[in-house]
Amino acid sequence: MSAAPKVRQRAMVGWYDPRVLMQSGYQVAIANVFGRHSDTRLIEALATQPQREFDYSSSSGDFWLDYVADTGDGWNSTYAVAAALAQPTLELPTGGARETTHSGQVLVFGGDEVYPYPSRNEYEVRTETPYRHAFAGRQRPDVFAIPGNHDWYDSLVAFSRTFCRPERGFAGGKTFQTRSYFALKLPGNWWLLAIDLQLGADLDEPQVKYFQSVAEQMDAAAQLILCVPEPRWILEDAYPRHSTYEEQSTTRFLEEKIFNRKVRVFLTGDLHFYKRHENTEGVQKITSGGGGAFLHPTHAPSTPKLRNGFEQRAVYPDEKTSRRLSWRNFLFPFINPKSGWLYAFLYAMSAWLASASLEAADVIDLRTAFGAAINAAIRDPLNGMWLITVVGGFIFFTDTHVRTWRIVGGMFHAGMHLAAAFMVGWVALLLTVQGLELHYGSSLQLLVSGLVTVILGAVAGSYILGLYLFVSIRLFGRHSNEAFSALRIQDYKQWLRLRIDPMGRLTIYAIGIDRVPRRWRQETRGGESTFAADDARATAARLIDRVEVSAGR
Numbered sequence: 436m437s438a439a440p441k442v443r444q445r446a447m448v449g450w451y452d453p454r455v456l457m458q459s460g461y462q463v464a465i466a467n468v469f470g471r472h473s474d475t476r477l478i479e480a481l482a483t484q485p486q487r488e489f490d491y492s493s494s495s496g497d498f499w500l501d502y503v504a505d506t507g508d509g510w511n512s513t514y515a516v517a518a519a520l521a522q523p524t525l526e527l528p529t530g531g532a533r534e535t536t537h538s539g540q541v542l543v544f545g546g547d548e549v550y551p552y553p554s555r556n557e558y559e560v561r562t563e564t565p566y567r568h569a570f571a572g573r574q575r576p577d578v579f580a581i582p583g584n585h586d587w588y589d590s591l592v593a594f595s596r597t598f599c600r601p602e603r604g605f606a607g608g609k610t611f612q613t614r615s616y617f618a619l620k621l622p623g624n625w626w627l628l629a630i631d632l633q634l635g636a637d638l639d640e641p642q643v644k645y646f647q648s649v650a651e652q653m654d655a656a657a658q659l660i661l662c663v664p665e666p667r668w669i670l671e672d673a674y675p676r677h678s679t680y681e682e683q684s685t686t687r688f689l690e691e692k693i694f695n696r697k698v699r700v701f702l703t704g705d706l707h708f709y710k711r712h713e714n715t716e717g718v719q720k721i722t723s724g725g726g727g728a729f730l731h732p733t734h735a736p737s738t739p740k741l742r743n744g745f746e747q748r749a750v751y752p753d754e755k756t757s758r759r760l761s762w763r764n765f766l767f768p769f770i771n772p773k774s775g776w777l778y779a780f781l782y783a784m785s786a787w788l789a790s791a792s793l794e795a796a797d798v799i800d801l802r803t804a805f806g807a808a809i810n811a812a813i814r815d816p817l818n819g820m821w822l823i824t825v826v827g828g829f830i831f832f833t834d835t836h837v838r839t840w841r842i843v844g845g846m847f848h849a850g851m852h853l854a855a856a857f858m859v860g861w862v863a864l865l866l867t868v869q870g871l872e873l874h875y876g877s878s879l880q881l882l883v884s885g886l887v888t889v890i891l892g893a894v895a896g897s898y899i900l901g902l903y904l905f906v907s908i909r910l911f912g913r914h915s916n917e918a919f920s921a922l923r924i925q926d927y928k929q930w931l932r933l934r935i936d937p938m939g940r941l942t943i944y945a946i947g948i949d950r951v952p953r954r955w956r957q958e959t960r961g962g963e964s965t966f967a968a969d970d971a972r973a974t975a976a977r978l979i980d981r982v983e984v985s986a987g988r
């Protein structure tokens with residue numbers, strides 16, 4: 436037998452790699468312009484046949500469905516979840532007993548199916564390939580998906596190709612949807628509705644019409660599970676002045692104007708952890724974004740109580756673990772080695788502009804050198820413009836919903852880097868002129884001092900960013916996204932498994948993997964290539980939460 440072809444196993448996305456930063460910035464900017472001015476959802480609705488609901492209501496026995504969100508980052512995390520989910524049965528200890536769960540007949544992707552930005556190739560390598568190998572030689576589920584913000588960064592082109600072309604399928608399994616939203620009619624009079632809100636925008640007209648026609652198929656006792664692209668119930672608390680995070684508007688519109696009933700269960704990803712909130716009526720709001728992407732902190736913000744009477748019932752990983760992990764920001768330069776290039780450039784440019792008018796005599800004395808640098812910043816327009824751009828960039832980066840704090844925080848952060856850039860430049864001068872006794876202003880001295888600035892700048896800049904992120908999340912509960920994307924944590928992954936029993940009762944299992952395997956062995960199963968974990972330290976999938984959803988009124 437010939438050897439199986441080599442499969443590319445990607446590392447976790449390096450969000451501070453200058454190439455990723457530039458590419459993401461560019462894609463987000465373009466998506467914000469074109470996504471809002473030419474809505475792909477409308478084009479799809481015009482180009483395809485009307486979409487009906489998809490009917491699974493006649494399945495006999497227990498009906499199983501898997502829900503996974505925020506997939507398609509590193510291989511280890513994405514594959515670990517896919518492989519656990521693809522096992523025909525998974526035994527989970529519940530209390531003293533063991534419960535057998537079954538792989539879903541349907542697999543729903545809840546948003547952000549690929550990182551860092553969508554393209555044909557990234558979906559193929561980071562998402563579809565792991566799922567194809569995980570399901571090798573096994574019964575493949577029917578696949579449905581809604582887009583998250585990362586899927587929208589190319590205005591949904593690659594997402595549509597991957598999930599909305601039934602003739603193509605996904606990872607060897609079948610797909611049916613032709614739009615970026617769908618409705619599933621499930622057994623026990625349950626309905627799973629999945630909506631697409633684009634980049635925080637509202638529902639488009641054809642989508643509203645679609646769900647109106649779905650609502651007409653429901654009888655009075657029908658119960659709803661609503662999949663949404665982001666947990667606005669958490670975001671609206673963290674960013675109270677941010678109008679796009681107001682949860683109530685879309686939900687209330689759907690509940691009151693379209694479906695004429697309350698939603699029983701909300702499912703979402705977007706934040707890469709597991710949190711379940713519940714109100715006194717037993718309505719569930721579940722955030723489950725552990726399908727593969729880097730871990731988000733569960734402690735910042737801490738969310739024991741939300742608006743409208745929702746209280747936290749389960750969280751994974753726990754806040755203590757999350758707080759402990761934030762210390763890893765001190766390892767920032769080692770976890771994000773490529774970020775050094777950014778700071779090398781920033782520091783070298785700053786030192787270059789500041790030193791352009793320095794006289795030889797200034798070099799010796801720190802205070803004189805500092806005075807000369809300040810003078811240069813004021814008198815040299817190019818230098819001044821550079822500093823304004825740098826400070827502006829850091830203000831833009833600062834994460835807070837209060838403008839004053841944004842300016843103060845950004846200026847403080849920029850000030851730390853500029854002060855460090857000055858010190859690095861000064862040390863480089865001292866080292867070359869006094870230490871190496873090179874002639875001040877000679878080509879050799881300038882080159883060597885430039886090189887020293889680049890190296891020291893890369894190290895100092897990365898450390899200061901790590902420190903800034905640590906202080907931000909630790910003391911102010913801010914930059915939860917940046918402070919944890921920097922850590923590239925592939926562990927603490929999870930997904931949801933839903934069961935509807937023949938009585939129509941819904942049980943939701945949250946299944947987690949504390950530590951994903953780092954090494955894999957390629958094998959063959961049913962004539963297809965697959966991978967088995969080859970890492971003794973990896974942990975097995977375990978039950979992290981279980982809830983029985985009571986019947987609504």
Ligand SMILES: [Fe+2]
Nearest residue numbers: 505547705728
């Ligand atoms: Fe995400």
